[in-house]
Amino acid sequence: MTGYEDIIHLAHHVSVRHPQMSREDRAAQFAPFAALTGHKDAIRETERLTERKRRLSEDCRQILDLYLREICQSQEPREVDFEYFVPDQKKEGGSYQKKSGCIRRIDTYLNEIVLQSGDRIPLDEIVDIDGVIAAADEV
Template sequence: MSPDKRAAQFLPFQAVKGLDEALRAKEKITVPKIELSEEMFEELDKKMHDIRKGSIISCVYFHKGEYLKVTGMVARLDEVARILQIVNTKISFDDILDIIFE
């Protein structure tokens, strides 16, 4: 058997294209969005009023069935559009769970 044919038998075989990605997506555990209590909402509202453009913060937010945390400089705080932008990540006010000042 030639070396090329011998090597080919050890190459990974993928019978169904995209199967690996589909399996990884299936493994992802989704969580329901937490509804803020009145007390949690008031605390978050106070923190939101303390945010200034250029400050460094961490934000925990809901996105596509999971909670993510992003840390960075506040690039934009748009109260009309209700968007908080940290570096390149745009977050709707309605999806924010917590703000941590660094």
């Protein structure tokens, strides 16, 4: 006899004390370990909330640039609404967030806007300022 020929035709053992594990739970045993990602329902929820980054056309980028220059040249500080993309640190995609505030300065070295509150917004991730792009799409 070679290999498992002596036991290959024996009946499969089924425990009397322990119920059989579901296929999903058995598969989870072989999934990568991620202790800090939370419960499996929470993982599904975060995967569903991840979005792809939208690419703005060159025309939209120019509109945003002109509008941003106009805001910066204004003599009086004013509240500005930004919509920008925040990449997810663990997987592909991310989420769009909105932040409002007065611009303190534009940091050209780090390529970001610094608000009066100290919050920073990367210039390359901005997709809309005060609804300008949304208004341009409606025309």
